[in-house]
Structure formats: C-alpha cells, structure tokens
Amino acid sequence: xxxxxxxxxxxxxxxxxxxxxxxxxxxxxxxxxxxxxxxxxxxxxxxxxxxxxxxxxxxxxxxxxxxxxxxxxxxxxxxxxxxxxxxxxxxxxxxxxxxxxxxxxxxxxxxxxxxxxxxxxxxxxxxxxxxxxxxxxxxxxxxxxxxxxxxxxxxxxxxxxxxxxxxxxxxxxxxxxxxxxxxxxxxxxxxxxxxxxxxxxxxxxxxxxxxxxxxxxxxxxxxxxxxxxxxxxxxxx
Amino acid sequence: xxxxxxxxxxxxxxxxxxxxxxxxxxxxxxxxxxxxxxxxxxxxxxxxxxxxxxxxxxxxxxxxxxxxxxxxxxxxxxxxxxxxxxxxxxxxxxxxxxxxxxxxxxxxxxxxxxxxxxxxxxxxxxxxxxxxxxxxxxxxxxxxx
Numbered sequence: 001x002x003x004x005x006x007x008x009x010x011x012x013x014x015x016x017x018x019x020x021x022x023x024x025x026x027x028x029x030x031x032x033x034x035x036x037x038x039x040x041x042x043x044x045x046x047x048x049x050x051x052x053x054x055x056x057x058x059x060x061x062x063x064x065x066x067x068x069x070x071x072x073x074x075x076x077x078x079x080x081x082x083x084x085x086x087x088x089x090x091x092x093x094x095x096x097x098x099x100x101x102x103x104x105x106x107x108x109x110x111x112x113x114x115x116x117x118x119x120x121x122x123x124x125x126x127x128x129x130x131x132x133x134x135x136x137x138x139x140x141x142x143x144x145x146x147x148x149x150x151x152x153x154x155x156x157x158x159x160x161x162x163x164x165x166x167x168x169x170x171x172x173x174x175x176x177x178x179x180x181x182x183x184x185x186x187x188x189x190x191x192x193x194x195x196x197x198x199x200x201x202x203x204x205x206x207x208x209x210x211x212x213x214x215x216x217x218x219x220x221x222x223x224x225x226x227x228x229x230x231x232x233x234x235x236x237x
Numbered sequence: 238x239x240x241x242x243x244x245x246x247x248x249x250x251x252x253x254x255x256x257x258x259x260x261x262x263x264x265x266x267x268x269x270x271x272x273x274x275x276x277x278x279x280x281x282x283x284x285x286x287x288x289x290x291x292x293x294x295x296x297x298x299x300x301x302x303x304x305x306x307x308x309x310x311x312x313x314x315x316x317x318x319x320x321x322x323x324x325x326x327x328x329x330x331x332x333x334x335x336x337x338x339x340x341x342x343x344x345x346x347x348x349x350x351x352x353x354x355x356x357x358x359x360x361x362x363x364x365x366x367x368x369x370x371x372x373x374x375x376x377x378x379x380x381x382x
Contacts, residue, residue, distance in 0.1 A: 078322065082349065090348060105297075112327075
C-alpha cells in the first residue's frame, strides 16, 4: 500500500516511522530543502519529494495517481483542504485524511467534501477536560470521530444513583448503560437492575448529554467528588 | 454602470484588495475588508468608506462578523492561493453568496471547484492575454504552469 504524507515536523517523522515499520510504502512531500534532506537521511525506505504539496504537479511527482491514501498534516488548514480536495476530486485517491488545526474548521471541511478529518486540538482538549473534571471516569474512548463516546464510571456510596434501578435513573436520551461490572462479574443491565456501590458502569453516550449523565448519577453536573480537597471550578465547555 | 450587487466582502488588503475597496467605495457600495494584518489597512485612504476587520478570513467567526450571510459578492484576494480557494468555497457552498471571485496565482488548483459557480482571476493568464494582444500573436493555447 502506498501512502503520501504532506507536511513536516515531528508529527511526520513519527508517522512515517510507524507506517514504514508496518510495511507501507511512504512518500513525504515538504517544501523545506533542509528538512527534506534530513527526512531522506532518517528514513531510507521513504521517498521524499521537495515542493508545495498543494500543487498538482508536485502531487503527481509523488505518485498520487497510484497511491492508496493521502494524509495532509501541514500546520495551515487551507493547505490541508486543498491537498485533500485535489487528492480525492482530481486524482480519485480512495482514502484522504486531513488534519484540522482550528477545530471550527471540522464542519467547514465536511461541507466542502473532506470526510475524514482529524482535529488534534479537539481530541486532546476534550480528553484533558474530561479527565481533569472527573476523577471517577476510569476510561474514555471516542468512537466514530467523537460522535459517540464510551466511559466507565465508578459508583461512590454517596451518589444518589446507588440503590436506584436503571429505569429510575432519569437518563437523558442519547445515553445508555451498556454493562455493569460488579466484583469482577459482568452484568448486562435491564430496566429493573439496581445499582450498588462500587459498581463500575460502562456508558455509551453522545457528547452533548454528558453533563446530564453526570447529574443523573452523582447529583451534580461534574463529578467533583468530596475527596478533592478543593472544589473543581466549573470549566469552560 | 448599474448593477445589483451592493454588499461586498473583500478578503486580503494587499494592492489589489485595497484598490478594489477604494474603487467600490467611489461607486457607493457597502464594503467590508478583512486582513490578518492591521498595518495592511494603511493602504486604504480617505476615499475608502467601508469597514475594516482585522482577522483571518478563513475563520468562520470573522466571516460572520463581516455578515457573510447577507453579502452579494465575496472577493478572495489574499496572497495565498489555498486561503483564497478555501474562502471562496466557504462563501459559495456554506453561505450561498451569489457572486464569488478568487484570485489564484496558479490556476491549476482552481479545478478543485470547477463544478462550483466560483470565478477565478489569474494574473498570469490575464497578463499573457494582454501581451498576446499587444504583439498580435496568440500565446494562450498553452496553460501557464
């Protein structure tokens, strides 16, 4: 499988390293001659093309016509947009990935026909935010680019949800308890299943209802728990 | 000359952007000009009667501040082709602006939006065409790269 990466910096270096080790054939496009020299010294297996990756001829030099995927990771969103659009519209590359530096551009890229968008700022900030605000969340996995998320929450004795049945929780639409883990047993809950303390709930939810889920379980909007010495400030969401 | 376009947004206050802004002002059009760099607005003289917004024209917030949803014409003339392509597509696809013009130094990228109703001005092609006329020899068959 051939993959073209457009961009620079450590991101490209490590991306190339990991893809080469998995046996992919990599071509990197970058505008900076010094960086290109460095890349070709470091990655003997990769092809390096010097030039502006948003120009059709440079993409052609890099073999865009017979490549399986193009990844645009420049720090400039308009460049990434044009690279992705050229690759998919003009050259019919089957898989095109674009990095978005400004998270607001996710919807812009989607409206303009770029389907697979990676917003590093968004992913990192949402992960940090959720971890900082909530100690009780044990694991958190975004699914389908963050449209759905999966989290695991441990039930503390003082949570109002303890002792309630699933049907009494008042969960919002868009959230569901998939599994309860209790003393190493796995329970698939139904409406009458009651929550006990120390249960670990695995919840699937759409991001918009996260606060409501917290409220239904703990009685407060964020899970700031008594063991925190200082109250957690209401973060910007 | 009469035309129905009254509200213009210009992105990029370089030589072309600032001249266009002044010329449109003389025709009593409403104009908002956007540039990342505040110093660029020094090119605008007293005969410019519109508004200037300092900001990045690819940011939706900046375009909304310029009220792109009620613009008749959006002209993307920043120094960067890809930025112009992105702004033109945002204006056309997301905000349905009736008339959208982008300046591209390198016209080959314009084929990204060839199925959209966006007009492209390419200084190289225009100069070639002028030059062809001057020496009465058609040089236009080959696309400049």
